[in-house]
Amino acid sequence: DAKTTQPPSMDCAEGRAANLPCNHSTISGNEYVYWYRQIHSQGPQYIIHGLKNNETNEMASLIITEDRKSSTLILPHATLRDTAVYYCIGPSSGSARQLTFGSGTQLTVLP
């Protein structure tokens, strides 16, 4: 399984870029890295995923290192509504290939 490690919490000033790191040193060559977030009392929300190239969508950018052992999720202009728990996850290598959520990073955007 692609086990991931994230800092438990981070703060970011409103309007600044939030850079959330994730280590996934055991990821295999064909496993994607997924990012989800969970705003308090809501279900998780998909943000972005990538394999080895950097990715960008309307929500965020994902920077994956060349050796694929780590990645950074970037929220370019954080708002108060971005306060949430951010999960960096890789799929299970088992038959189900379920998304395995760790404990994530609690991002708090400060006014």
Next chain:
Amino acid sequence: GAGVSQSPSNKVTEKGKDVELRCDPISGHTALYWYRQSLGQGLEFLIYFQGNSAPDKSGLPSDRFSAERTGGSVSTLTIQRTQQEDSAVYLCASSFPSNTEAFFGQGTRLTVV
């Protein structure tokens, strides 16, 4: 509807009773997941359905838990003889082929008293 729908949104039940939780996935999604989240904790995988394949039940915590998916669409999670430690938010998600973008419902908050 456009999203994953779960019902009921809240359920309070007495210890020892059976409960059924329902999930309506997004139309056409072949993969369906059940997770639970205890207060202040992360998401715990329970069970996974993919098309007509046998479900992966490896996350079910005990034989009191079961789930079925009828016609490849609606899924029901059943908890028999509920215990207080079953109290949690039960989340359902669906997706196209597994591990593309998964869409989560808002969950069912189960409280066992």
